[in-house]
Amino acid sequence: MKTKLIDRLRPLMLGAVLLSGAAHAAPQPLDRVVAIVDNDVVMQSQLDQRVREVQQTIAKRGGGVPPAGALEQQVLERLIVENLQLQIGERSGIRITDEELNQAVGTIAQRNGMSPEQFRAALAHDGLSYDDARDQIKREMIISRVRQRRVAERIQVSEQEVKNYLNSDMGKMQMSEEYRLANILIPTPEGANSEAIQAAARQVGDVYQQLKQGADFGQMAIARSRSENALEGGEMGWRQAGQLPPDFAKMLSNMAVGDITQPIRIPNGFIILKLEEKRGGSQSVLRDEVHVRHILIKPSEIRSDAATEQLAERLYDRIKSGENFGELAKSFSEDPGSALNGGDLNWVDPNSLVPEFREQMANAQQGEVTRPFRTQYGWHVLEVLGRRATDSTDKAREQQAMNVLRNRKYDEELQTWLRQIRDEAYVEIKLPGADQAAQ
Template identity: 90%
Template sequence: MKTKLIDRLRPLMLGAVLLSGAAHAAPQSLDRVVAIVDNDVVMQSQLDQRVREVQQTIAKRGGGVPPAGALEQQVLERLIVENLQLQIGERSGIRITDEELNQAVATIAQRNGMSPEQFRAALAHDGLSFDDAREQIKREMIISRVRQRRVAERIQVSEQEVKNFLNSDLGKMQMSEEYRLANILIPTPESANSTAIQAAAQQAGQVYQQLKQGADFGKLAIERSASENALEGGEMGWRKAGQLPPDFAKMLSSMGVGDVTQPIRIPNGFIILKLEEKRGGSESVLRDEVHVRHILIKPSEIRSEAATKELAEKLYDRITSGEDFATLAKSFSEDPGSALNGGDLNWVDPDSLVPEFREQMADAQQGVVTKPFRTQYGWHVLEVLGRRATDSTEKAREQQAMSVLRNRKYDEELQTWLRQIRDEAYVEVKLPGADQATQ
């Protein structure tokens, strides 16, 4: 949870008073503001902590660890964009309860094969505070929900788009090819003139030559890239060919693992891609499917998290008291895709659902309504109407195509939205040696 500037500075002012009265106390360096971001600030302590975390991550990958000074600008920009998203979350009334946070921490520990105690010990071994880790997880959960509301919910993929994609050369290719990529982005400003474009092209060319001479890609990404994933060494994760622009997909299909592309001109700069791994895709013939219906209640600017949960609980009580599920779904559910159908999601593949929904659905008895539970979308009650195993090869292909197209649109929309909120924000950088970027 962010605080106002005066709240951040109050402990520092108190510390200054105490120090002034302690003639023999050792001098201490006070925290200071390194960036003003709309109605909030980024503190030097936050920047230092994140720089240390990035250095530890780089060290674990076995690469050379850049000095803190080489990372500060990149890390600060990341903190600024995170801060803007957290402010949007605060204004939108997004809250993470202690119960949700504890569950998220437990899930992360479980995915790493650890108990909560082992997870805490592992953090301590890496020099990370458990409380700081919890706070970072909380920030990431808020940012995820902000992006879901502002970006993901606006993305629509039509049945015709799915059909066109599956019939296209790229659609066929993506069923068999998948790439793990990293990137370096050399940006150009919006409405850049020819001089700025030429300068960026020259910089990208220099980076490419360094790579050809054996420079470490991850280290160069951290030092030179303007991409959102720069601090992760440019790691993009796995991408189906169909998620990429056609020219990129054709280029990657003929590349070997470890190869890098020459700088490629894109709308916001020049990008260099590295192919780290590739693998083929396969589809199971038989899939478990579940016929399920649900009611979704979302928190909003005018309805708090507590009020949302309370409404979901009241609807659960009304259903268990005999009221019709479908009627209540039509009246109250805020899932536009199912509300008019009485909350009916029809037959769904559990793997296509978010983990919390999938787990509740797996544990639910057929014909018994679950108690309200929370996902990133809001509060749900659900009822399983049936289960079956079916030959769904064609349906699986359509669902996969839908996911690929949504992810492609999401990636594009997210980058546009992040740049938009950054451009519209008032940001004043107070980092020594940095240009004062004020808007």
């Protein structure tokens, strides 16, 4: 470990020696280490950049922007935990290909109603380089996959748990409401003594009084909260009532939008919740379904993409000339799940399909055969056989309950896992004025 760290720092040390001997050279600011994190480091330049990004995000929300010094420790802690997850990803062999990264960047641009060029321009307007944005997206994708492997894949929800939840009085009540929440967390150390608990209680009491006197909740979360989402103003997003402890759900059901709770004692500290929005109701769920069949032709080592497209075009021409779609699918389609059925995918939910397939299907008339088009799987020819709307209220409720139970378990497991990897890591903070921490 020491050798790796010295190897990382040697270029910085060498740079300092060279600059000290250059009597006539203009002084250049040197980057420096602000935290040692296991086998890696966090640099001042990383910290400064992330602080600027947080300040810009706060400014866009219309709140007062805290000075950089007030954010540094909070941002540094976030970078340390991110760094640990990235190191886990590297050791686990998690890689993001250029194709995956390009697709993710394109999806983000599309969700914001922008073309790739407009997305670049928007980043430049905000003072962010396109390469830095791509790098941050890549980091987030790696972290997401690490969490998927280490946390999400361990979570299991049985059918019996879903049934028990739906049949319980609490489940019936909680399934009808959703809350958009924000939080401020004041933690206590594991195995904290009464003195530490009382100190945390005084701190959260001070935060609560400032909120009651009109302090901005988001600003207080950024400045005082130790929750993972503190830098987002404590925003937790939408939560089903069933994802929350029953006491929380009961409390929130009687609150008005904009209200905050009194400090609540939880196992790892104290928390204050703010109810940003609420929604819910028992309404029938109608789901659009499409009956579709297709022929899939895949490129391979012996067949180029251009040759694959040409084969798909020839099959399209043969279908338009009157040959049977199903028989051609049985002979040529390389989709093992549908080829033997004449390419029939049966009734499908469009949202379960890749965007290119979904778009072609949406634009095709019933009985129409589309021209060949490409997806990540290869070249397709499809035919829409029918459309319908089905009442999937019961299925939707079961899926909703499954998501609630999984999300509840995931949130609990994620926070436990993040604390665990942080506690087990060697961390030495070198930020001036910050407490030193090491393990």
